[in-house]
Amino acid sequence: MARRAVEQELSRERILEAARHLFVTKGYRAISMRSIGQHLGYSHGSLYYHFKEKAELFYAIVMEDFDHLCYLLQEVKEAPEQPEWNKVERLLIEFIRFGLDNAHQYEIMFMIRDEELLSYCRAEQARCFELFSSIVRQHMDVTEHTLEAMHTVPLSLFLSIHGFISYYIQDRVTYDEIRPAAIAHVKTLCRVL
CATH class of the missing domain: 1.10.357.10 (Tetracycline Repressor, domain 2)
Known part of the structure; x- marks a missing residue:
């Protein structure tokens, strides 16, 4: 049930758009899954539901x-x-x-x-x-x-x-x-x- 709620609230598209913006503005190496999650207002764990690691993202x-x-x-x-x-x-x-x-x-x-x-x-x-x-x-x-x-x-x-x-x-x-x-x-x- 919790995974379904995360999936509905935090879409793959939203993660991709936020990560794209952060990678360009701050650089790939300066960004972590944690910082992407913080930027979106979610824990970094919720990102792992969609992507196993930053390179995959x-x-x-x-x-x-x-x-x-x-x-x-x-x-x-x-x-x-x-x-x-x-x-x-x-x-x-x-x-x-x-x-x-x-x-x-x-x-x-x-x-x-x-x-x-x-x-x-x-x-x-x-x-x-x-x-x-x-x-x-x-x-x-x-x-x-x-x-x-x-x-x-x-x-x-x-x-x-x-x-x-x-x-x-x-x-x-x-x-x-x-x-x-x-x-x-x-x-x-x-x-x-």
């Missing part, structure tokens, strides 16, 4: 965030062409929107510096980048681009939008607040295609 955050981003990218890939935006432009805009509107998630996914934690992110970063690259390559005309360009252009586009997000994420602005700058950046990048 961190990995759940990473997986959830990359799954969400890959879902958004897959939607772009499968969506019909639109006259005002080509697929690559939509891809870059959606990536920027995700990064700025989910700043804490983006920082954990792509900007974390801790080597131990990077091991949790590398495979997911590669999965996300491969989907991103496949969308860019589908849009590229193979008769106009070399084989080398088919590999370097997606990476250059990714690095350019990552730099854009990294620059604006420091100010905690939303996508809507800098939408004109994002659109201008994307249009400039896509001129190479």
Whole structure:
């Protein structure tokens, strides 16, 4: 009965959101299961009902965030062409929107510096980048681009939008607040295609 009450009161989603925020603002090593529980107003024991250890909690955050981003990218890939935006432009805009509107998630996914934690992110970063690259390559005309360009252009586009997000994420602005700058950046990048 007590476990059921804890499960109903303290959801997995609430724990993930609080832990995500604490990991980004204070650092993974500075946060304990006890401090996450205190932040939520619960004992740390109630967290163990959902997660066996802090590393499992961190990995759940990473997986959830990359799954969400890959879902958004897959939607772009499968969506019909639109006259005002080509697929690559939509891809870059959606990536920027995700990064700025989910700043804490983006920082954990792509900007974390801790080597131990990077091991949790590398495979997911590669999965996300491969989907991103496949969308860019589908849009590229193979008769106009070399084989080398088919590999370097997606990476250059990714690095350019990552730099854009990294620059604006420091100010905690939303996508809507800098939408004109994002659109201008994307249009400039896509001129190479």
